[in-house]
């Protein structure tokens with residue numbers, strides 16, 4: 001389980017996050033949405049242990065946490081299988097065993113015919129699937145996903161979402177995912193958390209009770225419409241221009 005209790009974060013002179021209470025339970029998928037700059041990535045960095053809270057408590061009791069970012073961050077000089085096996089190498093797993101495991105994962109993310117390809121020989125969507133397989137290779141029971149599909153076109157994006165849905169539904173992997181896209185959040189989450197303001201704080205939480213199999217495109221748009229009718233949610237998504245200085 002991940003638990004943030006009354007967490008605040010200052011970076012330099014600025015308070016970025018204020019009084020955040022947030023939990024992610026085993027097997028739970030939580031999506032964070034909110035306007036640009038409200039501190040969503042900073043919250044993931046707190047969850048990963050990359051930064052420390054200025055006050056409050058962050059407890060991550062998942063066995064293995066792994067992260068996937070907006071850009072795939074693959075090693076360009078390594079073939080696809082070696083990229084997937086990177087974390088296993090760092091953990092001292094022998095070459096034969098780690099490549100066997102990497103092959104298994106490449107098959108699972110639909111890249112069975114690309115074992116020997118270098119990253120530049122793969123499409124953006126394929127590279128992102130490699131990044132996901134690399135996170136899974138280390139046996140992660142908790143995935144931090146920072147807008148992992150925002151650079152993909154609509155078709156690839158939907159494919160990648162299917163993959164995350166499988167991880168959540170079939171394998172019970174817990175996820176904390178940042179997205180700008182409310183329909184993506186509604187498709188993949190058990191719970192949608194809206195963050196807003198400066199400093200960022202949780203303004204709304206929405207439990208999605210509809211089973212994953214029943215979340216059709218029509219349902220997603222209707223549900224997003226419902227959510228956006230909540231004033232606190234629509235205000236978060238509105239553009240607030242900086243007041244002009246005379």
Ligand SMILES: Nc1ncnc2c1ncn2[C@@H]1O[C@H](COP(=O)(O)OP(=O)(O)OP(=O)(O)O)[C@@H](O)[C@H]1O
Pocket residue numbers: 011012014016034035036037038039040041042043
């Ligand atoms: N290392 C840092 N030092 C100082 N300020 C920082 C640092 N990193 C981020 N910030 C500031 O913290 C605020 C929140 O940034 P963060 O990237 O967490 O927001 P976000 O909600 O993920 O934004 P976006 O949706 O645009 O990716 C921003 O104002 C940013 O400028």
